[in-house]
Amino acid sequence: MQDSVPEVGEEDLTASRRRVLVDGAGIAVAALGFGFVYGLSARQAGFSPIEAIAMSVIVFGGAAQFAAVGYVASGLAWPGVVLLTALLNARHLLYSVALGPWLRDVPFVRRAVMAHLLTDESFALAIGHFRRLRRTDEWGYWVGAIVSTFIPWNVATAAGVLLGGQIPDPNRFGIDIIFPSAMIGLAVGLITGRRELVAAFVGAGVAVVVALLSSPAIGIVVGGVIGPAVGLLVPAALARETAPLGTLASADRFLMPGSHVPPPPDDADDAGAPR
Amino acid sequence: MSTELVVLAVLMFLVTYPTRAVGLLAPGMERLPRQALDYLQLVGPAVLAALAAVSVMVATDDAGTPSFHVGVEWIALLACLAVTAWRRNLLLGLIASVAIVVVARATGVSPLPG
Numbered sequence: 229m230q231d232s233v234p235e236v237g238e239e240d241l242t243a244s245r246r247r248v249l250v251d252g253a254g255i256a257v258a259a260l261g262f263g264f265v266y267g268l269s270a271r272q273a274g275f276s277p278i279e280a281i282a283m284s285v286i287v288f289g290g291a292a293q294f295a296a297v298g299y300v301a302s303g304l305a306w307p308g309v310v311l312l313t314a315l316l317n318a319r320h321l322l323y324s325v326a327l328g329p330w331l332r333d334v335p336f337v338r339r340a341v342m343a344h345l346l347t348d349e350s351f352a353l354a355i356g357h358f359r360r361l362r363r364t365d366e367w368g369y370w371v372g373a374i375v376s377t378f379i380p381w382n383v384a385t386a387a388g389v390l391l392g393g394q395i396p397d398p399n400r401f402g403i404d405i406i407f408p409s410a411m412i413g414l415a416v417g418l419i420t421g422r423r424e425l426v427a428a429f430v431g432a433g434v435a436v437v438v439a440l441l442s443s444p445a446i447g448i449v450v451g452g453v454i455g456p457a458v459g460l461l462v463p464a465a466l467a468r469e470t471a472p473l474g475t476l477a478s479a480d481r482f483l484m485p486g487s488h489v490p491p492p493p494d495d496a497d498d499a500g501a502p503r
Numbered sequence: 504m505s506t507e508l509v510v511l512a513v514l515m516f517l518v519t520y521p522t523r524a525v526g527l528l529a530p531g532m533e534r535l536p537r538q539a540l541d542y543l544q545l546v547g548p549a550v551l552a553a554l555a556a557v558s559v560m561v562a563t564d565d566a567g568t569p570s571f572h573v574g575v576e577w578i579a580l581l582a583c584l585a586v587t588a589w590r591r592n593l594l595l596g597l598i599a600s601v602a603i604v605v606v607a608r609a610t611g612v613s614p615l616p617g
Contacts, residue, residue: 282509291551401601433556451550
């Protein structure tokens with residue numbers, strides 16, 4: 229794909245693919261755990277099994293799906309759900325931009341399918357693999373996207389939503405605390421600087437106040453819109469950003485908590501991507 | 504079995520897919536102002552924190568009237584936050600959170616939510 233960059237040997241390809249499998253196995257385990265928790269939360273919020281599973285297949289975005297459970301439970305109107313989903317998933321834009329040069333020679337239809345499977349996890353696995361090889365290897369993308377993430381996430385969702393319906397009096401087992409705990413834990417994973425910290429605190433505070441004055445649904449939207457705006461008031465020099473959005477470090481932070489993708493070699497930075 | 508939310512899933516897909524596809528299918532269309540990118544970076548923490556806070560601090564009665572709620576759920580949430588930040592592992596945080604609530608409810612320290 230890239231004439232100016234030497235091809236890697238078969239052993240290097242095998243080693244890098246093996247690393248994708250090992251890293252992907254950790255991500256698959258995490259996806260199984262969180263997919264199951266999502267299924268339980270969706271069931272608790274009143275989703276039918278078909279609705280919960282459809283959301284995992286069609287949307288295929290963990291944080292947005294967890295958030296949607298909360299939106300629906302709080303009675304937020306669909307336009308609000310869609311707006312917040314768009315904002316929450318907008319980070320994928322930067323992942324697709326980063327991967328675009330690597331995948332430009334892949335046939336259009338396959339790229340269109342790849343796009344649906346682009347998550348924090350698949351991005352991190354694929355870009356790390358490509359950068360180690362210094363060229364594209366589609367195999368790495370498909371394994372990271374389908375085997376490590378899509379299949380476990382959807383299987384676990386089905387298990388969670390189906391088994392969740394069998395649990396009598398689920399609040400006795402603390403099922404109701406799983407959703408807010410998952411939300412705050414995911415938020416912790418996204419805080420990579422002072423701006424995010426301010427946005428989170430302001431978003432939460434504003435949301436609670438507005439929720440008490442109007443309704444929980446409105447509070448969540450207002451907090452989610454005002455929090456980031458206030459966070460932007462923190463000067464960039466003071467932000468101490470450690471993982472700017474769209475970078476591998478950011479993808480690693482966005483990964484399902486508990487999983488981790490080791491960084492690629494130091495000399496294989498973004499500048500190595502084919503242009 | 505209800506299928507109404509499948510339509511919502513499709514709508515969520517329609518706003519998610521373009522952000523995933525634009526860089527792969529239409530190179531050069533991805534330019535966004537720096538301020539917009541910065542704002543998007545902050546949306547996740549703000550929305551997720553808002554959801555968590557409202558879930559444990561705001562209760563609604565049958566008429567939908569919101570009221571301020573104080574309970575063991577606060578402690579559970581803080582425990583999850585602390586464990587997740589400390590161990591960088593949300594699964595451990597969730598286990599700690601659920602354990603606190605289960606014990607509190609089993610011992611009668613905290614009532615089951617209505």
